[in-house]
Amino acid sequence: MKLPKPGAAILIAAPSGRALAAAARRAGYRPLVADFFDDLDTRSLAAASRLVAGDLEVGFESAALLLALETLAEGTDPIGLVYGAGFEDRIGLLDELARRWTLFGNSAEVVQRVKNPLVLAALCASLNIPHPEISPSLPGDSENWLVKSIGGSGGSHIAPAKHSQPGQQNAYFQRIAPGHPVSILLLGNGADAQVLGPSRQWPTPTEDEPFRFGGSLRPAELSGDLEGRLTKLAETVACACRLRGLNSIDFLVEGDSFTLIEINPRPGSTLDIFEDRDGLLFQAHLDACCGQLPKSPLKFDGAAAAGIAYARRSIASMPAVDWPYWSSDRQKPQTALRRHDPLCTVKAHAAKARRARMLMDHRTNLILDQLDQLQTKQASWGRELHLEQS
Template identity: 45%
Template sequence: MPTSSLPDVASLLVVAVSARALAAAARRAGYVPLVADFFADDDTRDIAHACRKLDNLKRGIQWKTLEPALEALAEEAPSPLLGAICGAGFEDRTPLLAKIGERWPLLGNDPSVVERVKDPQLFFAALSRLGVQHPRTVTDPVAAGDGWLAKRQGGAGGSHVAATPARRKEAGRIYYQEQIEGRPVSALFVGAGDRACVLGFSEQWAAPTKHSKWRYGGAAQPAELSAELKAHLSEQVVQVAATFGLKGLGSADFLVHGEKAYLLEINPRPGATLDIFDSEADPLLRTHLAAVLEQRLPDGPLGLSEASAAAIVYATEPLSVSQSMVWPEWTADRPNCGDCIDRNRPICTVSARARTKVEAKQLVSERISTVLAACAGQEGGTEWT
């Protein structure tokens, strides 16, 4: 990448439903994160210079609570404030992005760009014009076939996906998509408006429940793809990103079946795979800012030497976090002492690095079991592996 003129010292407003991963990425990039999210987890508070907890997760991000939180954080900035980076939580409420952009530089995609990418009629029509394969998608429930899926426009995390009959009578921004067999593969990319670069591929998996079959479980890299398919998917991602003028980090979610791939959606923001792709040697937030502020892209994919995986640990029963709970270094998004966590809600994130993706995913699975056992016992001095 050419020489950067990005400041070496600056503060960043970081806001998302859960902002720990973005805050950690900001620290790795050398910046000071000022965080607003719904959890204010123990490690998020350690990472952030200042942290504000937003109210009412069920209602999502609201301006009446977000504005005073961001104003207070901005006043606490210990260095020049570069602007605001927004993670998950704004895909279905772009007017809030516009309000943030009126007060501070918006270090990501413009609200109009996010709106277009998340509009199923505009997005899939564009894919058809570009010749990018995708599942058949409609907004009229009558036109949806048997076995199709219902998805909420701007939804994230998989929990909004349901079998079509469950959503036929639901009001709101729902669209319907043909269900296709395949393994979920995500392409991490960075865009600079009219250009883009794919940084790497990961495989994802679900953590299903009775009422949420497609709930996000975790991700691991590198994805197992042929060189030809990688090149094909990269070409498609670059084409779509340039068509919509995407800026900064984003991800493109595919279903891969053999050598065929179907594009499901674009997430126009830094996403869930930050934990498995980011590193001290090549901080992704600097790549993001260089693309957004200077329209500069890296020379090619990330040169990662290890495989890595990360997964969410969901509570199997309601629990309250006690003072005796000891969290190992391979956990993140650690709840605070006294937090009450309902069944099927996230407890924390676990991660692992290994020689291969299979080994990293297996280690993550073992660590999920270890955390659940420790939460059940909550005995101090637990020996973590």
């Protein structure tokens, strides 16, 4: 496949396409975005965008997404399509996308294989990689197990096994493993792999979603020995699975021990913290999908954190907000939000990881506190809210 060149239009399909659109713009491409939010900064980044019917819980409906993408592609001659999360349980849709456009990402066959829990368990066993015990049916000691959805992403599909429903579709059970989440971001070309770096993740739990994604932090600040072991294993797994483009492999780490949890065969939630110095990450993804890995390692300065600010309470009509520069995925005015819906992504950069996380937490609370204050003053609805830029 011929290597793509900057300046071309390219389709992006993801539940939230903003991070991919930003990466595409930094690399000099014209992103055409179809997602569930069509939020303010996605509109500003995209050459064109379309709101797709659906939500994070239900996922993509084929006809609605295909119509949005066909509309975006009309008259723009896109070189292909980059997809994010939301397709691991939509293999038929991924196949249909590949029939219509060049896919810059893993094939539907690869995605289906790596998201099959039995296949992943067998792979880990063959490579002598620690992996939690899995079961297709509810084990007797259910308090030590989780229930997950095959092809699920983002943490919202994970729950204690005791909360599983009889006959639950596409469900499997995984024994609880100790440790905190660490993800390895890498580029693959189908034969070789190049690790970009590890990051830490954390949940922002609710009663209904105890493993809901909260945010991520780079660097992970692992010991040199552990980082080296995880890097080598991630490269081995990527080659065994013939992964292409940007992918991540998730581990649970406790001390110097680790357990491989899952493979995410597409660009994911850590794009915001892996903004490289030269804006080459998106180009590297396209090139890797065409078989070429970077000749020189991408450079990532300092430390970065990014997390989701979730609404503390329902909002009947989102006010007009003068959003700070460090926020992304910004909700549109007059949008109705439920409690725990995402308001925006909050980002922070610093010299050290601990400082980046503290600054991100401060900024998150700043936004949420000021929105709370606004809601207590009914007369303020409809007025523009100026958030501090600290």
